[in-house]
Structure formats: C-alpha cells, structure tokens
Amino acid sequence: xxxxxxxxxxxxxxxxxxxxxxxxxxxxxxxxxxxDAAGRPAGRVDADALPLDRYLPRKQxxxxxxxxxxxxxxxxxxxxxxxxxAAGLAPRDVGIFGAAGIRPGSDRLVARLRRAARVAADGxxxxxxxxxxxxxxxxxxxLVSMASSPADHTAVTNALRGATCTYIGRGSAALVAxxxxxxxxxxxEQRAMVVLASDxxxxxxxxxxxxxxxxxxxxxxxxxxxxxEGAAAVVLEAEPAARARGAAIHARLAxxxxxxxxxxxxAEALGRAMRAARGAAAGAPLVLGCSNGAPARxxxxxxxxxxxxxxxxxxxxxxxxxxxxxxxxxxxxxxxxAAALGAGRWPGGASLARGVLVNALGDEGFAxxxxxxxx
Amino acid sequence: MxxxxxxxxxxxxxxxxxxxxxxxxxxxxxxxxxxxxxxFDTTSFPVQFACEVPGIDERAPGQRTRRFALDAAAEAWADxxxxxxxxxxxxIGVALAVGYxxxxxxxxxxEIDFLGRWRGGEDGAALADAVWDxxxxxxxxxxxxGLFLRPETVVGEVARRCGAAGPGAMVMTSCPASAxxxxxxxxxxxxxxxxxxxxxxxxxxxxxxxxAAFARMQALSRNNAEWETASRPYDRRRDGFVMxxxxxxxxxxxxxxxxxxxxRIHAEWLGAALTCDAYxxxxxxxxxxxxxxxxxxxxxxxxxxxxxxxxxxxxxxxTPMNDRVETRVLHGALGDAARRLPVSSTKSMIGHLxxxxxxxxxxxxxxxxxxxxxxxxxxxxxxxxxxxxxxVPVEARAHRFARALKTSFGFGxxxxxxxxxAPA
Numbered sequence: 001x002x003x004x005x006x007x008x009x010x011x012x013x014x015x016x017x018x019x020x021x022x023x024x025x026x027x028x029x030x031x032x033x034x035x036d037a038a039g040r041p042a043g044r045v046d047a048d049a050l051p052l053d054r055y056l057p058r059k060q061x062x063x064x065x066x067x068x069x070x071x072x073x074x075x076x077x078x079x080x081x082x083x084x085x086a087a088g089l090a091p092r093d094v095g096i097f098g099a100a101g102i103r104p105g106s107d108r109l110v111a112r113l114r115r116a117a118r119v120a121a122d123g124x125x126x127x128x129x130x131x132x133x134x135x136x137x138x139x140x141x142x143l144v145s146m147a148s149s150p151a152d153h154t155a156v157t158n159a160l161r162g163a164t165c166t167y168i169g170r171g172s173a174a175l176v177a178x179x180x181x182x183x184x185x186x187x188x189e190q191r192a193m194v195v196l197a198s199d200x201x202x203x204x205x206x207x208x209x210x211x212x213x214x215x216x217x218x219x220x221x222x223x224x225x226x227x228x229e230g231a232a233a234v235v236l237e238a239e240p241a242a243r244a245r246g247a248a249i250h251a252r253l254a255x256x257x258x259x260x261x262x263x264x265x266x267a268e269a270l271g272r273a274m275r276a277a278r279g280a281a282a283g284a285p286l287v288l289g290c291s292n293g294a295p296a297r298x299x300x301x302x303x304x305x306x307x308x309x310x311x312x313x314x315x316x317x318x319x320x321x322x323x324x325x326x327x328x329x330x331x332x333x334x335x336x337x338a339a340a341l342g343a344g345r346w347p348g349g350a351s352l353a354r355g356v357l358v359n360a361l362g363d364e365g366f367a368x369x370x371x372x373x374x375x
Numbered sequence: 376m377x378x379x380x381x382x383x384x385x386x387x388x389x390x391x392x393x394x395x396x397x398x399x400x401x402x403x404x405x406x407x408x409x410x411x412x413x414x415f416d417t418t419s420f421p422v423q424f425a426c427e428v429p430g431i432d433e434r435a436p437g438q439r440t441r442r443f444a445l446d447a448a449a450e451a452w453a454d455x456x457x458x459x460x461x462x463x464x465x466x467i468g469v470a471l472a473v474g475y476x477x478x479x480x481x482x483x484x485x486e487i488d489f490l491g492r493w494r495g496g497e498d499g500a501a502l503a504d505a506v507w508d509x510x511x512x513x514x515x516x517x518x519x520x521g522l523f524l525r526p527e528t529v530v531g532e533v534a535r536r537c538g539a540a541g542p543g544a545m546v547m548t549s550c551p552a553s554a555x556x557x558x559x560x561x562x563x564x565x566x567x568x569x570x571x572x573x574x575x576x577x578x579x580x581x582x583x584x585x586x587a588a589f590a591r592m593q594a595l596s597r598n599n600a601e602w603e604t605a606s607r608p609y610d611r612r613r614d615g616f617v618m619x620x621x622x623x624x625x626x627x628x629x630x631x632x633x634x635x636x637x638x639r640i641h642a643e644w645l646g647a648a649l650t651c652d653a654y655x656x657x658x659x660x661x662x663x664x665x666x667x668x669x670x671x672x673x674x675x676x677x678x679x680x681x682x683x684x685x686x687x688x689x690x691x692x693x694t695p696m697n698d699r700v701e702t703r704v705l706h707g708a709l710g711d712a713a714r715r716l717p718v719s720s721t722k723s724m725i726g727h728l729x730x731x732x733x734x735x736x737x738x739x740x741x742x743x744x745x746x747x748x749x750x751x752x753x754x755x756x757x758x759x760x761x762x763x764x765x766x767v768p769v770e771a772r773a774h775r776f777a778r779a780l781k782t783s784f785g786f787g788x789x790x791x792x793x794x795x796x797a798p799a
Contacts, residue, residue: 037500063656091653092668100547110499113490113506120491125484130419132487133587142588143656143786145475148548152787155653161665164651164789165555168547169527176544176559183562189648189672204503209517257568260469260534260543269540272465365531366543 004182005375006338007247008082008235010074012050012198013332014043014228015322017077019339022318022332027347031321033226041218042202043228043323045070060153063140070231070328071098071150071198072157079158082235084192087245095162095190097181098151099173099197101326109205112136150198150231162190170199171290171362172258174331175370178234179256185238198231199326217324218293225292228323232331234338239375249375250342254355255279256370267300270359270367274308277357277369285354285371286346288333289315290361292324297361304359314350330360334370341374380564380644381633381798383457384626385738386450388443388577390426390619390725394450398735399742401724402750403771407603408725409617415480415583422595424602425581426619426726435479435519436582441529443622443731444473444577448533452573455626459538461636466570468542469534470560471624472552473526474578474730475585482514483583533573541569547730550690550785551649552576553623554733554793558647560627570629575734577622586618592657594694606727607754608691608720609698609762616692619726623734625741640798642741645778646677652788659696659784663704666790670708670782673792677778681712684794685776686749688740690784691720691766692727697784702762704782717774719767723753733783737793740779744797747775 011017015025015032025032036042052061052069055076064072075096079085084094115136125132143149148166155164163184167173174197181193201207201217207227210217218224242249257276261269278285287305291298305313318333319325325332337356340346355373387394390408391401401408408426414434417423433439489509495501511520521528527545534543542563546556553576560572580586589595596615598605606617633640650669654660674681690701698720705713721739728735743749748771755768777797784790 092650092665095649096651110503113486113502114497114499116487117490117493117497117502120487121493123491125487125491127416127418129416129484129487129583130421130587133483133583134591137587137591139591139593140657142592146547146549146787148787148789149656152651152656152789155651155788156656159653161651161653161668163649164548164787165546165559165649166548168545169530170525172543173527173545180544180559180562183566187566189676204500205507208504208507208511209521258468258542258544259465260531260539260541262464262534262538262540264535272540362527365528365534 002186003239004185004236004253005239005242006234006250007237007242008078008084009250009335009339010077010233011332011335012045012070012074013230013322014045019335020343023336023340024347025321026316026318033323041226043226044202045229056157063144064153065144067198067200067229068150068153071196072153074231074233075154075194075196078233078235079194083247084235089191091159091161093162093191094160095184096151096155096160096164096194097177098148098166099177099327100147100166100168101170101199150196154194154196160194169362170326172360172366172368173327175256175360175368176258178334178370181236182253185236191241193236194233195236196231196233197328197331199328200229201227201324201326202229223293223295225294225319226323228325230325230332231328232335234335251338251372252375254371254373258366258368260366266361266367267303270301270361271304271307273367273369274304274357277371281354283354284309284313285357286350286352287313287315288337288356288358289317290359291315291317292319301359330358333358337372341372376567378565378567379630380561381628381630381640382625382642382644382741383628383633383638383640384451384455385641385741386447386454386624387735387738388428388446389621389735390428392429393446395738395742402721402739403748405751405753405770406724407753409602409605414581421597422586422590423599426617427581428620435515436579436585437526439579439620440474440577444471444529445532447575447577447622447624448573451624451626452537457571462570464538464540466541467537467539468563468569468572469530469539470544470556470572470574471530471533472546472556472576472730473529474580479514480583482510485510537573539573548789549787550729551733551783551789551791552730554783554791555649557734558649561644561647564627564629570632572627573624574627575624576731578728578730579620580729581618581620604754606693606723608693608723608752609759609766610755611757611759613693613695615694617726619728621728621735622731623738625738642744643796643798645679645794645796646673647793648672648676650790654788656787659700659788661700663700663707666704666784667707669790669792670704673794677794679778679794681709683778684712684716684780686743686779687716687718688736688779688781689718689720690782691722693722699761702764705764713764717749717767717772718764719750719752721750733791737781740781740795744776744779747773749774
C-alpha cells in the first residue's frame with residue numbers, strides 16, 4: 001500500500017456524520033443510542049436528516065433500501081470532501097469497492113411480510129406461490145437487495161467506471177475492500193478509489209438469530225453489543241497525485257492484513273493481522289478496536305492487543321458510543337482515525353505519534369487490521 | 376515485485392455432477408444438463424426447468440451452496456497435492472464468492488401459508504417475530520437459518536479444511552463475482568502477500584425465491600416446451616438464461632514455489648481487470664464501453680496482444696441483450712482478431728451458475744487449453760445476425776491454443792475479464 005493516502009471522508013452514523021465529533025463523543029463516553037420498540041438500546045440513524053437530494057437522484061430511490069442510502073450518502077460525502085469532481089479524472093480512472101452485510105434491512109423484510117399477509121389473507125395459498133410472489137415482490141427487488149447495491153448506485157450516480165467489487169462480512173469486509181482498493185492505487189491501475197461500507201444490524205431476524213446463537217446483541221439485562229446501522233466511506237489516491245492537485249490529505253495507509261483462523265482462535269488471527277499491519281513500526285499506535293461489548297469478542301481483542309503491545313494498552317472502541325455497525329464499523333473507524341490524524345489530535349490528548357491501528361473481527365472467521373499514519 | 380501466478384488445482388461441482396472429468400466429458404460431447412426442476416414445486420411457476428446438481432441431499436439454498444463450495448474446494452485442494460507442511464499456513468489464503476443463499480422454497484410456501492392465517496395486525500416487528508417463531512424451528516433451526524444471514528462463514532470453513540491462516544476475502548456481487556474473488560486471490564500472490572490461494576465461487580439459485588426474482592425481471596428463459604435446448608446463446612431464438620447451480624474452485628500458487636515443488640501446473644494466470652458500466656443497475660451499457668475497457672485492461676495486465684489469443688470463453692448468458700452486447704465488446708476490444716477467434720459459451724450446457732459461473736468456466740477454459748479442444752456453444756442452430764463471431768456451434772472443435780480470455784458481465788454493470796496462458 002506504498003504511497004496511498006486518504007483524501008475524502010464520509011460517515012453516516014447514529015452519532016452523526018462528522019468523524020471528529022464521533023471521536024469527541026467517544027472520548028466523552030456519550031453514547032448515541034435510543035430505545036427500540038421493545039425498549040432495548042439501538043443505534044439508529046436519523047434518516048430524515050440525510051441530504052438525499054444531494055447524492056441520489058429521485059428516480060433511483062425506489063431501487064434503494066434504507067441501508068443502501070446510508071452507503072450512498074457516505075460515499076457522496078467522501079467524494080465531495082476529496083474534491084474528486086474537480087480533479088478532472090476520467091470515469092475509467094476512478095473505481096469503487098464496497099463492503100456490506102447481506103441483508104437489506106428490516107424495512108424491506110417487514111414491508112414484504114405485510115404485503116404477503118394481505119394477499120395471503122385472500123384465500124388458500126397452496127399452489128398459488130407464484131401469484132402471491134408477483135403480488136408482493138417488486139420486479140426490481142433483486143437489485144434492491146444486492147449487497148453491491150450501494151456501490152453500484154454510487155458508480156452510476158458519479159460515473160465511476162474503474163474497478164469495482166463488493167466484499168461481504170460483518171467484521172472484516174470493509175478492511176478487505178480498503179486494502180484491495182489501495183492495491184489498485186499502488187499498482188497504478190486506478191487514479192482514485194472510493195471505498196464504502198454500509199450495514200444494519202437493526203433487523204428483526206438478525207436480532208433473533210444473534211440471540212439464538214449467543215451472538216452477543218444487547219437485550220434487556222444482558223451484556224452484549226448494541227445493534228446499530230450506518231455507513232462510512234473514504235477516497236484513496238496516490239500521494240504524489242493527491243499532493244500535486246492540492247487535495248487535503250487526512251492520512252496515509254501504512255500497512256494492513258487479513259488473517260484467517262483455521263483453528264477458530266480469532267484472537268490469534270487478530271494478533272497476526274495486527275502484527276502484519278504494524279510492519280516494522282515500533283511501539284503502540286492508538287488502537288481503534290473492534291470491541292463492542294460482546295464478552296467473547298472483547299476478550300479476544302484484549303488478549304491480542306496485550307500480547308502485541310503490552311498489557312493494558314488502551315483500546316478505543318467507537319462501538320461503545322455508536323453501536324455495532326457490522327460491515328461498516330471498521331471503515332467508520334478508519335474515517336475517525338484518518339480525521340484525527342489529519343487534524344493532528346485525538347480528543348483527550350492520546351498520542352497519534354505512532355499512527356492509528358484499526359481492527360476488525362467478524363463472523364466470516366477471519367480478522368483484519370489496517371494501520372494509518374500522519375501524512 | 377510482480378510474481379507469476381500458477382493454477383495448480385481445479386475442482387468443480389456442476390449440473391453434470393462432481394468433478395472436473397465429468398464436467399469436461401459432458402461439455403466435449405455438447406450435452407445439456409437442463410431438466411425439469413425437482414428442487415421445488417413449480418406449480419403455477421412460469422419456468423419449469425433448470426440445471427440442478429444431481430446427488431446432493433441438501434435442499435436449502437444455503438446448505439447447497441455451502442456444500443458446493445466445500446466439495447469443489449476439496450477437489451481443487453486434492454488436485455494441487457500440496458504436501459503438508461511445505462507452505463507456512465499464514466501464506467495460504469481463501470477468497471470466495473458465495474451467492475445469495477436465500478430462503479428455502481419450502482420456507483416461502485410455509486411463510487405465505489402462515490401469513491394467510493395471521494390475524495395479529497400490521498405491527499412490523501411483531502409480524503417478523505411471529506414468522507420467525509413459526510418457521511425457524513421447522514426449517515432447521517437458527518444454525519441452518521444462519522447460513523442465509525451469514526454465508527461468509529463458508530470462507531472460514533474452507534480455511535479450516537485447507538489449514539489456511541493467511542488472507543481471507545468474500546465477494547458478493549452478481550454474475551462476475553467469482554472472477555472478482557479470483558482476481559483478489561491472484562493479486563495477493565502477485566504482490567507477495569500469499570503463496571497459495573484457494574479461490575472461486577459457489578451458488579444455488581435453483582429455488583423458488585431465487586428463480587422468481589430473475590423470472591420477474593424477464594431474465595430467465597420460459598421455453599418450457601424445449602427445456603433441454605433452451606440455453607442457446609447467440610441464437611436468434613434465445614429468450615433468456617437457464618438457471619444453474621454449482622461451485623468452482625481453483626488453487627492459485629506462486630509460480631516459483633509451484634515449480635520448485637514439482638507441482639503439476641495447469642495454466643498460468645496472466646492478468647485480469649474489473650470495470651463498471653456506471654450506466655443502469657439492471658442493464659449493461661448498450662455500447663459496452665466499460666466492458667471493452669475491461670478486456671483491454673486485462674490484456675494489458677497480461678502483456679498479451681489480441682492476436683495472441685486462441686480462445687474466448689464468453690459470458691454468453693443466452694439473454695437477448697448480453698449476447699449482442701458481448702459480441703460488440705469483443706469486436707471493440709479485440710479488433711480484427713475477434714473474427715478469427717473461436718468464442719463459445721458453456722452456459723449453453725450447464726446454465727448460469729451465477730456466483731459460481733466465472734470460476735467453473737475458468738476451469739473449463741483451462742481444461743480446454745490443455746486438451747486442445749474448444750467446447751461448443753450447444754443448441755446454436757440459427758445465429759442472431761447481430762452476433763457475428765465464430766461461436767463453435769453445436770460441436771466441440773480440436774484447436775490448439777496457448778492464450779485464452781474469460782469474460783463475465785453482470786447486474787450493476789459489473790465487468791470482469793481474465794487472461795490465462797498455457798504453462799510454459
């Protein structure tokens with residue numbers, strides 16, 4: 001990832017869209033949670049406040065799920081803050097890599113169930129599956145529910161004709177996308193890459209599955225992560241090109257790795273990913289961890305961080321204040337870390353001299369880490 | 376540092392059954408794997424046929440997809456014959472594309488039956504909870520259902536079986552997904568981040584919800600009267616693609632270490648490119664501008680001139696639009712060389728394996744190159760006048776070649792092109 005820098009940032013989160021404000025919220029320990037219908041804590045985005053008109057043509061909206069709009073808005077903000085439109089790049093020179101969970105969110109599920117309930121109530125359903133289906137499912141539903149939908153829409157809206165791919169996984173996918181995008185820049189295949197990640201764990205069935213399999217979502221009176229929704233995006237460019245065009249450079253990508261856990265020891269895998277991402281750098285960076293309140297995950301990350309950087313090394317976890325954003329969580333951390341490096345300070349005064357390390361750990365059975373440094 | 380990448384292991388699960396040998400024998404003979412659907416009740420369904428994988432007991436889409444991925448990976452891993460302990464586990468990775476594992480066909484039937492009896496009002500959360508309570512226990516419980524919500528766990532399973540502790544990635548997009556996964560894997564080797572990558576894709580969309588989604592978009596052939604020959608790319612009578620299912624996995628390896636250990640090298644991964652049409656979500660750009668760019672970039676990445684190519688294994692989906700646009704793309708990207716090249720679509724025989732299609736077709740291309748035989752475009756009897764290339768109609772053809780192009784195009788305007796070379 002030699003010479004790849006972050007020039008654009010975009011965030012849509014329960015705590016708002018300003019990465020610096022999220023860092024301040026983290027330092028102050030002020031969560032951005034509200035109670036869901038059942039009284040459980042949840043990190044919900046104020047979707048009505050999003051400037052959709054700015055980033056998504058009205059005619060495209062019927063093809064977009066709630067969670068996809070978050071990704072599109074985050075990517076729009078990142079493209080805007082990078083000044084990419086004014087950079088004069090050809091469409092083929094800019095690519096987009098996405099990261100996502102696979103579910104389009106409760107809004108689609110519930111709407112489909114409601115429609116189906118109405119149609120099914122008309123009479124016996126045996127042998128009528130196709131009739132019911134055509135009555136309740138829009139022909140475009142397939143496109144709406146695709147994991148790549150946010151990246152595809154962003155590509156269409158912004159005429160991005162370079163490399164494209166969407167990785168999935170509720171832990172590490174965003175860092176996989178970031179690294180693969182950086183690779184495209186480092187090899188000179190693309191002049192700029194947009195990386196976006198969006199996800200929602202505010203899904204009725206996801207909560208039930210997590211509860212049933214001890215996935216660690218917070219229910220009343222029980223420890224666990226707070227499910228949330230949101231998105232983040234960054235723009236990557238080659239450092240010389242970014243400097244030449246006078247772009248605002250937030251941070252430089254200094255290392256990164258993903259590591260599988262064939263024996264199921266995710267702490268070990270995370271430790272190996274962190275070691276590879278750290279490279280030859282000495283000392284402990286500021287760790288933006290993936291701890292989210294789920295005991296097993298938090299213990300694994302603590303063990304990995306202690307083993308690599310020494311016992312008690314601080315872990316700053318944005319999930320404490322915005323909740324678990326699934327596939328978007330790690331990229332939100334990248335945005336927060338890059339913004340802090342760009343500003344040259346972390347709220348509360350923690351040192352950024354050794355850069356920022358962002359960790360990710362997911363259901364997909366592998367871990368990832370990315371290191372950022374001041375540029 | 377740019378390292379060479381060898382293909383040292385091949386594995387497939389296709390509508391012709393398990394194994395590369397079985398697939399190749401059927402393709403060379405120009406056989407069709409299409410048959411009436413057995414995996415779900417097609418009463419009232421507009422499409423009555425597909426290319427199902429035989430001999431797999433699992434019926435839930437997630438379980439089938441998982442099984443395809445694991446079985447294809449097992450064959451590829453065995454084929455690579457990597458002696459245990461010769462490669463540091465941290466230098467072995469997994470990059471897969473796994474499809475929208477979707478809800479079971481029986482689930483949808485049970486769901487609408489339940490909803491027909493639902494009298495609890497329109498509180499969305501209560502409705503979703505009630506459906507969960509009524510259906511999940513009867514459909515394999517949370518663990519089975521979890522594959523629908525978390526198909527990415529398949530990457531972890533393959534890693535366990537191959538002892539891979541290195542890089543991991545999981546792609547989910549549309550038809551080119553496994554090409555994107557393989558490109559991710561090849562890049563990791565090329566850039567020195569891994570020495571061995573297990574990569575490819577798996578998918579099972581032969582279920583009510585999977586096929587209904589494509590049927591609603593008018594993408595599937597509805598030629599129920601001629602189901603056996605309905606997948607007929609480039610034929611003027613084509614009316615859509617035929618759904619298939621399966622998995623394809625290859626083992627990619629750093630060239631030097633493959634040579635050093637005396638591995639059988641099937642082919643060399645020479646280069647690849649991905650682009651996006653940025654046109655419409657549902658349609659390809661009619662001029663194929665970005666797809667042309669994908670082919671040109673892949674050739675440049677591979678250091679191969681259009682005239683050096685000996686075969687194109689095309690996306691060739693049998694939809695009216697794709698085949699026409701793809702023909703235009705090959706003309707645009709390859710120039711005069713396009714007319715001299717044999718171009719065939721093996722989807723004519725195995726259907727469209729969606730997330731697995733590029734990987735299975737890449738395996739096919741490798742075998743074709745090594746055997747000196749180009750598989751045919753089956754069922755091509757009346758060529759579309761707008762499709763004017765040499766599509767190797769109906770019968771396989773003896774043809775020696777040392778460079779091949781594999782193209783994949785999909786929803787979202789996603790394009791992928793891969794260039795392979797004979798081992799040398």
